[in-house]
Amino acid sequence: MNAIAPSYEATQAARPTLQVPWPALLGPLASADAQALDALAQARYAPEGRRLFSRCDAAPALVALVDGQVACGWWQAERGLTAERVLHGPAWLAMCGPWVDGRHGNDAQAQTAVLTVELPMEPLRALLARQPLLGLRFSDALAREVSRLESRLHELMHKDAGARLAAWICAQFAGRPQPSVLRLAERKRDIASQLGMTPETLSRLMRSLSDRGLIAVSGYTLRVLDPQGLRGLAEA
Amino acid sequence: MNAIAPSYEATQAARPTLQVPWPALLGPLASADAQALDALAQARYAPEGRRLFSRCDAAPALVALVDGQVACGWWQAERGLTAERVLHGPAWLAMCGPWVDGRHGNDAQAQTAVLTVELPMEPLRALLARQPLLGLRFSDALAREVSRLESRLHELMHKDAGARLAAWICAQFAGRPQPSVLRLAERKRDIASQLGMTPETLSRLMRSLSDRGLIAVSGYTLRVLDPQGLRGLAEA
DNA sequence: CGCGGCCTTGAGTTTACTCAAGGGAGGTGG
DNA sequence: CCACCTCCCTTGAGTAAACTCAAGGCCGCG
Numbered sequence: 001m002n003a004i005a006p007s008y009e010a011t012q013a014a015r016p017t018l019q020v021p022w023p024a025l026l027g028p029l030a031s032a033d034a035q036a037l038d039a040l041a042q043a044r045y046a047p048e049g050r051r052l053f054s055r056c057d058a059a060p061a062l063v064a065l066v067d068g069q070v071a072c073g074w075w076q077a078e079r080g081l082t083a084e085r086v087l088h089g090p091a092w093l094a095m096c097g098p099w100v101d102g103r104h105g106n107d108a109q110a111q112t113a114v115l116t117v118e119l120p121m122e123p124l125r126a127l128l129a130r131q132p133l134l135g136l137r138f139s140d141a142l143a144r145e146v147s148r149l150e151s152r153l154h155e156l157m158h159k160d161a162g163a164r165l166a167a168w169i170c171a172q173f174a175g176r177p178q179p180s181v182l183r184l185a186e187r188k189r190d191i192a193s194q195l196g197m198t199p200e201t202l203s204r205l206m207r208s209l210s211d212r213g214l215i216a217v218s219g220y221t222l223r224v225l226d227p228q229g230l231r232g233l234a235e236a
Numbered sequence: 237m238n239a240i241a242p243s244y245e246a247t248q249a250a251r252p253t254l255q256v257p258w259p260a261l262l263g264p265l266a267s268a269d270a271q272a273l274d275a276l277a278q279a280r281y282a283p284e285g286r287r288l289f290s291r292c293d294a295a296p297a298l299v300a301l302v303d304g305q306v307a308c309g310w311w312q313a314e315r316g317l318t319a320e321r322v323l324h325g326p327a328w329l330a331m332c333g334p335w336v337d338g339r340h341g342n343d344a345q346a347q348t349a350v351l352t353v354e355l356p357m358e359p360l361r362a363l364l365a366r367q368p369l370l371g372l373r374f375s376d377a378l379a380r381e382v383s384r385l386e387s388r389l390h391e392l393m394h395k396d397a398g399a400r401l402a403a404w405i406c407a408q409f410a411g412r413p414q415p416s417v418l419r420l421a422e423r424k425r426d427i428a429s430q431l432g433m434t435p436e437t438l439s440r441l442m443r444s445l446s447d448r449g450l451i452a453v454s455g456y457t458l459r460v461l462d463p464q465g466l467r468g469l470a471e472a
Numbered sequence: 473c474g475c476g477g478c479c480t481t482g483a484g485t486t487t488a489c490t491c492a493a494g495g496g497a498g499g500t501g502g
Numbered sequence: 503c504c505a506c507c508t509c510c511c512t513t514g515a516g517t518a519a520a521c522t523c524a525a526g527g528c529c530g531c532g
Binding site: 473474475476477478479480481482483484485486487488489490491492493494495496497498499500501502 | 503504505506507508509510511512513514515516517518519520521522523524525526527528529530531532
Binding site: 423424425435436438439440442443455 | 479480481
């Protein structure tokens with residue numbers, strides 16, 4: 001990871017140049033805590049296409065995505081990476097492996113040039129043992145993750161593909177103002193695989209929704225015409 | 237929750253009679269920390285069939301199942317509760333809602349008489365702010381939960397019903413000694429719904445596995461005849 | 473013995489997948 | 503500027519996995 005991959009280099013605590021958006025990752029922080037994290041953090045840059053880590057790799061540090069886009073999922077030799085999740089910075093990239101067994105449970109690959117920071121677990125534990133309020137922030141972040149995963153699991157188990165797509169579209173507007181126009185930020189095949197369906201099925205469902213007048217799709221731009229109806233479908 | 241449901245009564249900090257198995261829930265604890273938790277904990281008893289909480293109910297406290305069996309999932313008026321998960325004490329019953337938004341994300345129903353303890357979130361936060369090592373134990377527990385959910389999500393997205401069943405059977409023996417005999421602890425319909433399939437499909441798959449000589453099933457007793465082959469199926 | 477749950481089995485149907493072919497957008501080189 | 507290539511999305515046809523509905527059997531219980 002170090003001498004082998006020259007372009008994926010650690011820049012120890014690059015505080016002058018790099019502002020890590022801790023509040024976006026952890027919520028509001030005391031500035032002393034933010035500085036303590038900065039002191040631990042190691043920034044890394046990776047070019048588009050780089051595989052950041054693989055399942056079963058040692059995971060000695062939490063990894064946060066500061067900027068760029070990363071697909072997490074399952075690497076298969078012929079097919080490339082099947083995305084179970086696509087992250088846009090800032091977001092946590094590896095949150096649980098380092099806590100649990102020090103192994104990653106995922107493959108991750110950069111879809112754009114990306115900037116990550118790593119928090120080595122051992123020093124982090126020591127820090128949290130001294131700064132309990134900061135520890136609570138990590139618990140909160142983990143709990144949000146649990147919550148998110150539970151609702152995805154629920155959807156996958158009980159909703160058909162159409163309902164999942166409708167729910168996904170609705171969710172894209174959560175905490176967003178009026179405008180009902182959505183610019184898709186990922187390849188449709190990645191959206192499909194995050195929703196647990198094939199690209200063909202996604203395509204057909206998009207067509208079906210627009211034929212029924214619920215949405216209008218043009219390339220990567222999607223407009224919601226009937227939010228009410230869409231929410232109805234998402235229930236089922 | 238108090239005056240309304242007389243048989244579901246809080247017995248404040250019943251330390252003399254009730255030994256809460258904190259180590260099973262949180263890992264090894266300093267005895268002072270265990271005592272502090274005991275001081276917060278409220279024990280509750282509920283008879284078989286009682287619905288413990290519902291989705292969107294306020295979740296002011298973490299809930300741990302001390303003893304008994306609880307199904308968590310999705311309540312539907314005609315069908316009863318579809319189990320997304322069945323818990324056997326000791327285990328965490330409501331771990332994330334209280335941290336995140338103070339709402340439950342699940343319905344939960346007792347399948348036997350059960351004993352639970354609740355840790356009110358506000359005092360707990362205050363305690364963890366004073367006892368950082370205890371806070372780390374909660375982070376660990378949350379991270380384990382994330383890890384578990386991620387792997388379930390992965391299975392649901394990428395494995396067919398047969399592979400999921402094979403993987404589930406293998407998982408039942410994780411951290412268990414030699415004997416390859418399994419006593420099913422839940423109704424088959426609950427096992428099926430946890431695996432994201434119908435009872436009919438589970439039944440057919442069980443038959444198919446035993447026809448192929450991989451397992452032998454007799455009522456609620458299951459014997460693994462070909463662990464190797466079973467693990468092979470679980471991969472796919 | 474009769475009743476109520478639960479599991480099993482069968483038949484038919486639906487949903488979503490696979491495979492294969494076609495079309496559009498963007499980039500590169502002649 | 504156009505030809506060409508590549509990558510992705512779309513569409514169609516056929517298939518397979520899992521679901522629904524309905525009937526039958528087993529077991530424990532009153």
